[in-house]
Amino acid sequence: MATRRERLVIIGADATGMSAASQARRLRSPEELEIVAFERGDFASYSACGIPYWIGGAVPDRDQLIARTPEEHRARDIDLRMRTEVTALDVAGQRVRTRRLGTGTGDGQDWTDEGWTPYDKLVLATGARPVRPPLPGIDAEGVHGVQSLSDGQALLDTLHTLEPAGRSGDTNDTNGAGDGRPRHAVVIGAGYIGVEMSEALIQRGFRVTVLDQAEQPMSTLDADMGELVRDAMCDLGIEVVTEAAVTEIRADDRGRARAVLAGGTEYPADVVVLGIGVRPETTLARDAELPLGDAGGLLTDLAMRVRGHRNIWAGGDCVEVLDLVSGRPRHIALGTHANKHGQVIGANVGGGYATFPGVVGTAVSKVCDLEIARTGLLEEQAEHAGLRYVSTVIESTNRAGYYPDATTMRVKMLAEVRTGRLLGVQIVGREGAGKRVDIAAVALTAGMTVEEMTALDLGYAPPFSPVWDPVLVAARKAARAVRERGG
Template structure:
């Protein structure tokens, strides 16, 4: 039944959030149902829609020279396709019982209610800000949206000093450290972990630390930030740990992100232990027939551990949007889950992982063996063959692949996709050794590094019994 209550009347789909998941959902629903059947209204509080947040470090670092290159589709292009996209408009309340949302125009301050028949929540994630004195000071930046990236660039343009401190050494922290080095800053990364890139096991993270040191980045591990100090004007001047003080003209938060679910929580919608909205396989919010959610604000099923987790990646967000738009548009689609694949780089060092780390496997009660091998990206005799380290986790007794981590130079990172497919298929390490992968000396040794690791892992499984 539509808002008018009349059978066959036009329905309204309301979308909260104008980036990957939200606009993919809006576009897919529009493809399936025309304007006479479905009205699509989308709200975005920022200045930009349908952009690549993953590209922000490369824009800040200068590899991408124009912000607009990160924008996949402009608001005008969405409107031309029949989507009523309202920019700089923030949804402030979801009235589930009344099937409506309240939104505020950030320019005029005017507020209004918009009824919906179907609702999509794609509110994304927000950078983690430590609960410290000075964490909200001028010159301290999270980097999650294009607006955040522009704000950071504006700060860099008007800051005379050249000292930057990055708090956190995950994907965002490592990529932003490299971006700031590229802009001529003296960069210190303060990390609470034993090694950078906590998405890797520490024995692989140390390879990343060595590469960062080679770029001239000062890496401070096992350090807890206790305060962000400011000057008399309220601008950041230093980051303080229990043991030291690091002068800073700009601070970037690279601690990670949390699902932005404050609206959903206030509306009484279900959230999980990681703070993300809980959905079924059709991306429908549990217990709510006409409300869907996707992107960085939801939790997803980890196909390896069998548990839910929060993974903030544009690849998943776009898939969620396709599923949601198909279902909201009258079709049928599901999102089965993830295996936790991610890839990044520090200068020419490529970093990739999929599946479980050692501590993940222990947490869910899995017993496992590990195998770590050194190989090369090409046949050893072929020019420019570069070293590569591959670590593999396999379950004891069954030999089921549990996870793979790869650190190396050119040609290393995307090899993780082999493992991602094997994880999705539930393959064992022994089964992987028979995979018919492409071979020629310019592309790999006769035995691809992933297969070498699989052979060693299969042997460890046999010997563990």
Template sequence: MGAGYIGLEVAENLLARGLTVTVIEKLDAPMGAVLDSDMASAVVDAMRNAGVDLRLGTSVTGFTVSDGRVTAVETEAGPVEADLVVIGLGVRANTELARAAGIAVGESGGIIVDEQLRTGTPHVWAAGDCVESRHRVTGRGVVMALGTHANKQGRAAGTNIAGGEARFDGVLGTAITKFQQLEIARTGLTEHEAAASGLDAFAVTTEASNRAGYYPGAQSMRIKIVAERQTGRLLGAQIVGGEDAGKRIDVLATALWNGMTVQEMGGMDLSYAPPFSPVWDPVLLAAGKAAAEV
């Protein structure tokens, strides 16, 4: 149940064990909370081509249990027989203890902290999946339950509790995963999120190769860039593709962290050799296409 990060990873590994796998997702696309639907279509193809019975737009209503064991998942479209059910529906911040202690909780549902991870209550710090972080693109408070954020926050909080000085400067939601050979990554805002945030944004999508086309093992990737229409400011990016596609998101995340425009990105000095990239790296191609729209 659920076609997010955990759902994909579990489905892949159960397939590798030779099991028959059904994935039920309430949204109309896998990874629907982190990818736009046009990018998620590659994930749909990869899952179904691998043999996953992927049921999108389907809500779970309950379970059939016999002798203490689940025998089926009940959905709006009827029951799905099962010997084993893995529930991967995401998480919500549990802030009951903070509320009971009079510690402020933000509209996003996370504990409000400053850049040193201090709450509004003296001598109380908070870090990890329970806190609200500043999104560096929108400036708004968000809860993003990612291990990368939690580790940085824990280090900063611990340093400050021990009398040192450390800051946590916000989040972009940069993340990466894969399903079999398909690599999936994102940073910043999706096109849908940018529109929901009230930004005047546009998006461009490019197809490129992970290495020189004539070099053995060249595989394609799709990069989507979301940018602000008037300024060209980068707002977010998504990547789906073959080998070596996903980690290119880190170049885009670095540009996003530093507030670069797509015009500035088009001239970045990125490395080139045929085993690693075409002469024009896919990131540069994507930035150049976006710059032409500003």
């Protein structure tokens, strides 16, 4: 008797969704498993993390960010249906309702209801949505988020209208209206996206102001590390305004953004970029009464199966994952996690078994040539977790001090007083600083103490590090602080 072919339905066709589809297809033939993926947007399998570098010109062609086209997926017997939105999820009936989007935009967009599609197995890869606060003027023309490739294209189209033909990249250029004014951009938010987009806009010739409510840019760092990021941004010509709450985006009589009001001050803006962060996109899951965590993300087991649901998996920016340091669920929207989730889900759907044990919160970015990295807990997070800790800071060099072009980096390390366990590391510096955080990420994952870290056998040669690597110097200082506190 022939085995009935199962149907896998995937909602979302970016990192998690299409990684899961590809892995499942490797393990199961089209005769065994039909794979149907729905994507409401115009693009699939692309790098959202690369958008700021495309906007800034480091990546010249949008298509370079696309890992695999819809046609390439279909050639592998994956039925990828673009511009098709899932509008409802019937868990009891194991089916999803879809509609196909037309060619219009905004309120004029037409769509066709396509009814219900049954599934045997379901993957939720709905990603995250950008935070868009209910500010007056938030919907003005020229106000952009940068969550998707379509968002990036819309922003780039706006920038092109403000750039005189053939004269991009000159800070003295006037705006596209030909009125002689310098072009101004305001970035709201100074996290990873805000910082990266501010540099991209500088590279395109705009005068850039960054507004943020926090004490320092990069609230993913402690304030004493974020001050180095502020200095680098200012050196690049970016106006950084912190502890400033945005209250309004002001538009002209044509409905185009012209200024942003924050802390009682008006900042001119020909374009406004929102870099305030993201939240899990779990509207379908919430309506279907699937389990959600405190941050609004789906809760799964280690196999990425939604808790309490045998045939539903979820991964990527729409889920919360276990923080291996604090032991608590946490929402972290990163492409590295999303791709791993997809591999795990695809293996499990395909008949194998794989797990995703959790994360330690590793991230890296840059401003010009200043590299910014962190892993584990910040001081505030350690306090929130109820941990008694020591915090130490050292400054060292990326090469032997006598070697040409050696530059300074700052390393901050947190360790638990009771056990000496490493809790977190932040590194800010020039060449070679950012990826050093991976040493700490491995140590965190292994549950190492800072004392154990001091004996790590790291590579050494004068062009690459001092004889005592900066991470080891920080570990020695942290271990000494633990001993002094009685750990």
